[in-house]
Amino acid sequence: MIQRFVIGKPFPTESVVLDLPAETGPVPYLTPDGDGWQYVMQEKDIVYGLGEMPRGLNKRGWHYETNNTDESEHGENRLSYYAAHNFLLISPADGSGCIGIFVDFPGKVSYDIGYTRHDTLRFATAEPNYALCLITAPAAAEVAKEFRQLIGPSYIPPKWAFGLAQSRFGYKTEADIREVAAQYKANGLPLDMICLDIDYMQSYADFTIDKARFPDLGKLAAGLKAEGIRLVPIIDAGIRCDDNDPVCREGLEKGYFCTKEDGTPFVAAVWPGKAYFTDFLRPDARAWFGRQYKVLTDLGIEGFWNDMNEPALFYSPERLKAFFEKAAALSRKDNLDQNDFFGLVRSVMGLMNAPEDYRSFYHDTAAGRVRHDRVHNLYGGCMTRAAGEAFQTLRPGQRTLLYCRSSSIGAHRWGGIWLGDNHSSWSQLLANIQMMPAVQMCGFLYSGADLCGFSEDTTPDLALRWLEFGLFTPLMRNHADAESREQEFYRFTDVLPAIRNMLDLRYALLPYLYSEFMKAALEDAPYFRPLAFDYPADPDAREVDDQLLLGEGLMVAPVHTQNAHGRTVYLPEGMKMLRLRSVSDYDEEVLPAGRHYLPCELGEVLLFIRPGHTVPVAQPAANTALLDDTALTFWRFAPDGRPAPYRMYADDGVTTDHNRPEHWRIVGQ
Template sequence: MQITSSSSKYSVKHYPDSVRKWQKEGNYFYFHTAETILEVRIISDKIVRFRFAADGKFQRDFSYALSEKLEESPVNFGIREFEEVFEIYTDAIRIWVARDNLRLTITDTEGRVINQDEMGFHWQHYLLKGGKIVYCSKQIQEGECFYGLGDKPTDMNLRGKRLENYGTDAYGFQKDTDPLYRNIPFYYGLHHGIGYGIFFDNTFRTLFDFGHERDDVCSFWARGGEMNYYFMYGPDLLQVAEAYTKITGTAELPPLWALGYQQCRWSYYPDKRVMEIAAEFRKRQIPCDVIHLDIDYMEGFRCFTWSKEGFSDPVKLGRDLSAQGFKMVVIIDPGIKSDPDYDIYKQGMERDYFCKRADGALMEGDVWPGKCVFPDYTNPEVREWWSNLFKELVESGVRGVWNDMNEPAVFEMGTFPEDVRHDYDGEDVSHRKAHNVYGHLMSKATAAGLRKYLMPNRPFVITRSCYAGAQRWASVWTGDNVSEWEHLWLANVQCQRLAVSGISFAGSDIGGFIGEPDGELYTRWIQLATFHPLMRTHSASNETGFNQEPWSFGSKYEFIVKRFIQLRYRLLPYLYTTFWQYSHHGTPMLRPLAFVAQQDPQTYNRSHEFMLGDALLISHVDGPGVKEKEVYLPAGRWYYFFNDQVFEGGQTVTIPTPLDEMPLFVKAGAVVPNYPGIQYVGERPIDEMILNVYYCEQPTASMLYEDAGDHYGYKDGQFNTIRYKQVSDKQQFRLKKRFFGQYQASYKKYRVLVHGLPFKPTEYVVDGKAYKLNARNFAVGVVKVMVERKFEELILR
């Protein structure tokens, strides 16, 4: 053991000494020093877990983050001994363990450094709280950039930042506010074109320093628990993202309607007002699928109740909304009112399900209902009880639940005191360990309840707080933002960051929750949110009674807002396909430019531009009165969406930004599927699928995924994956289709719109049969043909 000290009374740090012995047990390697043990677990050729027992004894190997489907798949791995190091090898990487101090260096098979310890693992006693503070420090490589960590409202590249994970109700947060609501201890490193990731699976308060204290050192530490982290090698950043979801789990497909537009306010009250809002959407023919009910729908803010005065017949409300094509989503908070006449309170008290302080007294605090108690969601019995409480809500017509205030937030106190005790699935721990998973487990229990009672339909859950892996059951929103232009920029960055941190199903409160946007800000926010997986307007009540519905700002803005919501609905098959890629492979739906062009240093610090899926590149307008905007396009050819102008990538271009447009580009060669216009999902059977195909001289591939959209038949093979390949030249356009699947879609035809042909064709050929083109087949810059759904090849020549 090596010890260093300084003037700080808590600065005595302990470091491992030399390796005394080592052993191999299957795909686990153990290295023993005088006190510390290092465990190296080979999960795959690119995924490795490092775990340290500071005093020679490992803690319980347990995690709320890990996927139950995580499978070890190492093929060729082993160990070699050298005088100064051990070398653990796989087909993709080499792990070098120093004999004298357990410091780690990870290289690729050609010897290039991917990640390297500085001081590596070390620890100190946490004299104020008990236990140990565990540290790990790494060398920052030349030019290294860092990404990830969930919802941090700061620059995309985290280099030079110091950040913290401790779920916090950050009402009205601003740029660089830290910590925020979510706790995702996962980050990426990128240097010399090489990408990797580190997931520090520790639920205590965790901190990350990306060269803030020392510009050449990256470090992460926790005020309790173990040093237990997963290393993921790309080398592509998107491969790292997929590896992370291999560890923490992929999302289930949501109901398709959850990808539609959603309307919310604190609060739509009473039920008559809810129906007025619904009727106005249909009257104005603005597409919408969901109306949310905030806390005022309850009786005295008591969870799982309905206001007798304002919502006297919730079953009728649910039925009436459904008849107009709306789904009803209700808010549920963790605070249970202390009321002996309240059935939920009585059940929890009788079963001893509420959190307690260290001395055995109930954890009590004021929230919306007044004095409240709080379920201990870390107890599996409590989670099961909680899930059963959703039966009556579902029977009332509720189709989704929105979990709020679950950091947990408590008025005046901020959150729970650290002495609150938790079951933690049988471990009995303090709130220090459970805080960062409290909302995570609440939303897990909520999702379990909805899944149980909505079957065979799919659940929809949105949560404010969570831990790594919540993508398996919940979506998120960025929290209580403000109606300011800076918050539009923050929404853009936060949703990108959440996507690459495993949680693609994310959005922001469109227009801002706090304050009142003007029509321009609201319109620009709608434009950005059109390309966020979760699209919901939400705002707070205020003295003026101002509302944020799409028609609230006058006809000029309503027309543009309606146009973009309609675009969202046309793009639903593309969006759903992108969600399938995320669900099936773990590929982020939103992709920062560095994640799609990591060999291009121009992309490393950019956040204005991002991609949604494989084909669409977006750059929103984030200031008032902006007439034009510079946009960086990565290598390739790009079509400007609104007029099909073609731009070469690898450069910055200047794009006009009239209020009814935003910088939106389509990648050359893409096939972008569209629906015809609909007001809500399921309004009518889709009678044709529109394929927008963008000409490219290079061979390109695209796909369409489809299923019923709202049950689990897809898990039994009731889905289709349709793959398109474009192989064209300057004289001929050719689109090939391959169909895989068993789902019987309602449409029988494709309307194919070919953009950007460099020649004017005279005929089209479908599976070998030629047809003449006439004037009806041509529009400005577009060739239009109708083909049967079963076609295999389309040629224009």
């Protein structure tokens, strides 16, 4: 059951698609508490949700603030990451009904989930104008499904977007790109995409191409595509201030940019230096921005990633000026004491993503002129929508790849996300595992973390262990920051055979992974989910924070600690374990329900088939186009001796007619 309560006069976020009447009675389950709501938790109640946020599957024991932030220091103590996913799912330990809470509000929402008091959940919006949707059902899985119905169907990418993507902030020229493609091929590693970071642009200006570095991008794209590799360029939120740039000029002339209080365009510096920011909350500005992608789709580009769309701001000219004045004043002092000195440090760091800047510009929406900070969390998602809407016109009937950094619920209908700028660490591998079901619960099915880690330096074993989980995530991208260790998979020569086996395994599993993704997208089914969703009556299953169910028939239990040669796995029921060194080299064993310590060396992956399930397996291929999903073998666990068939989805992978019944076939009878 979904109940919608309206408090004050909410801004129309368009996050939900169901048109629910506003309830008139009191809000059940929650207790009013000042400007927010309170819920007292029993010790073993679990609170799922919040999508892209730090900490475990169970969000208890921390406070959070949905406030889309360019937070490159991913870690357990951050309050906000790049996205605002205002969904909580309370699963009481006593078996009483589960409660879903969606706070439909475009500004900051703060959550205290056992941070101040261990037993108390509290949340509040920055303003008393919001809609509160309460979903109640006996089981968590039902609440999750009803929520997906409330927010509408998830974005579906082309099938080739389930191949491997290689990316790095630092590929500067056509030669760099060709080198990556050549090395993958030379090393016998599959590849479907190479991403272009901002260096392909002229002076980091959106919708331009640096002709010195990429003399013929269309030819490059076509040549790579012939080898099964798509080029996927980046688009940033800010439009470079440049009177000679036609896009900039048109945006200015037609008034599509966000404005300051005095009506002049808001300016802040990002990668290209000073930039304007399209008012994505306006349909006309969205349409205009979306049309600009044509310069790239005309070159044969079929996929994009949208970045910097929180929007991230390096500095505003006003605040930079104030900083320089402060520095000049301090420079006249003989001896900076600690207050002066750390004040100086804080001043510089505080130039970036300054709250004052977010309070200094405006959107002109159908609901009136509104200051940015009050609708901040909609910005990134509306940029996603700008692109998604445009692709329907630019590439009619065709799927276009799109995944974005910032998002709010609703944007999942237009694109996927990556999990933000993480870093190369074992704790971020665990965060990847724990974040996947949380973002997918919020509709962002096509998602994944930067494998091996974006910033800082990875290691051969971390790269391999991360791949051992990443091979199951819909978006499988290896992406790195400019100053971090080179981490294309072919760099790790000492563990290369194992890396090749794991990449091959991904491709071999695509008939299953793609089918399960399509079930999730078309039927509001789950892809990744906590064990307790399927085994709600099992108290031990509720304890598990680092294993996931994957589609109908599989469970994964990744090794996420360094130097481990195995791990403890909990089986809520008897399952068949596969310990895979490759798609053709594995141990198998039927294990009873319970906890098991299972050896799992570097280069091995543990996979569990649930009873009565069958998994179709293809032969590995160099890219998705070469994958033959008719020549299948089957991994099964049929404890009753009767092999179950598998309902598989197979289509051309590129057109938008997802719903034709002939895409479904029964295999493995």
